[in-house]
Amino acid sequence: MIRAYGDQTYTPKLHIGSGVTVTGGFKLLCADSISIGDDTLFGSDVFISDENHGMRSLDDAYAKQPLQTKKVNIGNNCWIGERAIILPGAAIGEWSIIGAGAVVAGNIPPRSIVVGNPGKIIKRFDLDSNEWKRMEEK
Secondary structure (H helix, E strand, C coil), X not given: CCEEECCEEECCEEEECCCCECCCCCEEECCCEEEECCCCEECCCCEEECEECCCCCXXXXXXXXXXXXXXXXXXXXXXXXXCCEECCCCEECCCCEECCCCEECXXXXXXXXXXXXXXXXXXXXXXXXXXXXXXXXX
16 A cells, blocks of 8 residues: 655565454554554554654755655564554554653563653563562662
């Protein structure tokens, strides 16, 4: 599928793995590439986007500038909480939990719990002890 936006065209690539659960109000904007791993669970009103309006020049209105895109990748077995926002360029590792209302823009390592805006890792799953461990404040 080719998507036109102003004078630009985009060929979005959307991959949704098997066993993915999506609930009400899910929104996804894809102009480049979004990949969602197997068995990922989405709460209500989650928003995912790999695109932003252009903002490189003040000579043209934002809506008339080409979109800026960055790939989004969500690993297998993730849980994305209610009203979370996944922004362009986000990469969420497998078995991670994104808390309700969190905003994620960067790289989240596997087996992490993220909360807040901007999203901050508060716990990581320790494979040796088989439990979630709180991250040290810095």
